[in-house]
Amino acid sequence: MPTPSAVTTDGLVKQNLAERLLAEIMKGALPPGVRIVEGKWAQEFGVAQGSIREAIHILERDGFVTKELGRSARVVLLTEKDVIQLYELRGVIEGLAARLAAIARADLSGLQSIVDGMRRAAVAKNAGDLLDWDLRFHLELCKIAGNPHLLEHAIRILTPFFAFVRLRMTANRQGTSVWDKDLESHQRIIDLLREGEGDLAEQYVKRAMIRFAKTAYDNWVAHGK
Numbered sequence: 001m002p003t004p005s006a007v008t009t010d011g012l013v014k015q016n017l018a019e020r021l022l023a024e025i026m027k028g029a030l031p032p033g034v035r036i037v038e039g040k041w042a043q044e045f046g047v048a049q050g051s052i053r054e055a056i057h058i059l060e061r062d063g064f065v066t067k068e069l070g071r072s073a074r075v076v077l078l079t080e081k082d083v084i085q086l087y088e089l090r091g092v093i094e095g096l097a098a099r100l101a102a103i104a105r106a107d108l109s110g111l112q113s114i115v116d117g118m119r120r121a122a123v124a125k126n127a128g129d130l131l132d133w134d135l136r137f138h139l140e141l142c143k144i145a146g147n148p149h150l151l152e153h154a155i156r157i158l159t160p161f162f163a164f165v166r167l168r169m170t171a172n173r174q175g176t177s178v179w180d181k182d183l184e185s186h187q188r189i190i191d192l193l194r195e196g197e198g199d200l201a202e203q204y205v206k207r208a209m210i211r212f213a214k215t216a217y218d219n220w221v222a223h224g225k
Helices: 004-026 039-045 049-061 079-105 108-122 126-142 148-172 175-193 198-224
Strands: none
Touching: 004 039, 004 049, 004 148, 039 049, 079 126, 079 148, 079 175, 079 198, 108 126, 108 175, 126 148, 126 175, 175 198
16 A cells, blocks of 8 residues: 555646646647647656556646547637537526525625635736636636536536636737726626625626627637637
8 A cells, every 4th residue: 555655746746747738738739629649748758658647637627638438638629619609508507506696695705705816816917817716706606506516517617618718818828908898797796696686696697608708709719710
């Protein structure tokens, strides 16, 4: 049986390899949709192929890699149609989450703290941090709805979605100005939840997703063809 220190070291090695692979993805050496050849990167990093496989599993968990049974892993790729359809689905899921959270009078302190973090990131012009806060907001919204099945589906959709957004942002060298006009929409969602306006909150989220989809298309999908 491996010692606790050996398990910890092994975990750190896998995480380090995942970060090195992610760096290759972010700088464009592994563009969206490309197959990740385990043997090639094992040789490149001087490690066993099994270690690369474990690193890929980490990136798959974080949404940067997709893998179908019996097929090689690929860097996440979403088409323009995928993006539009995912925003439509997000409107339904997150709209329902908003209605349930308002009806339940959920604790909104976490959401408010996240929006405050989004504002700080925007002021600092830190696009990466802003995107991290944005993902946290939408996951927290689904969490406070109190429906674990809804949250499970949200995680499955949002994790690879935001990973792809990050890839496109990096490729297009975009800053935080893309989100400036949408940031206060997140505060408005909180205000409606605080007022207990479930139906209004649901409809507002659905309309917001239409605006967010346009922002995505205009700023990183269309330019990433």
